[in-house]
Amino acid sequence: MPPGQLSLKGRALRLLSGREHSRAELERKLAAHEEEPGQLARILDDLQAKGFISEQRVVESVLHRRAAKLGAGRIRQELQAKGLDGELVAEAVQKLRGSELARAREVWLRRFGVLPQDAAQRGKQARFLAARGFDGDVVRRVLASRADEDET
Structure with missing residues (x-):
């Protein structure tokens, strides 16, 4: 091996020192x-x-880094792309479901904070949340509950 070139194990350790990697990612x-x-x-x-x-x-790392910004659907995709065990991915996504509505509201609030005034704005806000992996029911509840909260 030429001087200055890392061994295969050295390369693996360098990758792991930056963040958690699944075995499939390292391969x-x-x-x-x-x-x-x-x-x-x-x-x-x-x-x-x-x-x-x-x-x-790896699962805990992804949840810690991404759950505040993304819905369960998008996080499931990221975990699957890392080649993780399907059961482990399903378990992680199930944990996220309990906080899905609150997380979607927080993401919506940071981005928009103002109720949609017309159908075009409503569509834009709904697409924004859907693109981040929040399912349709959660998106509808976020946009509908904003109106309910402002009236009370």
Whole structure:
């Protein structure tokens, strides 16, 4: 290996030092640097055995970083894209469902804070929330509840 070039394990550790990565993400990012077949799998097995790779920590990290801005649908997509176990993803999304309405209201408030005055504004606000992964029922409740709260 030329001087100054990181080993495969060094590359993996550098990636892990920046943020949590799933095994599938590491495989995808490091496959081009594998020098012999099976080398990457052995290194990742070793890192996983030592606790450097943890799917549960990846899930918790994504939830911590993204839940305040995104709905459960969008977070589910991100977790699935990381190649995480389907059961773990479903469990994480289920946890988010309880706070979905409150989180959607907070996102709406930060972005708009003013009730839509016409159908075009209502559509714009609804699309904004839907694009962030909040489902249709939650979007309708956020936009309807704003009117209810202002009247009381």
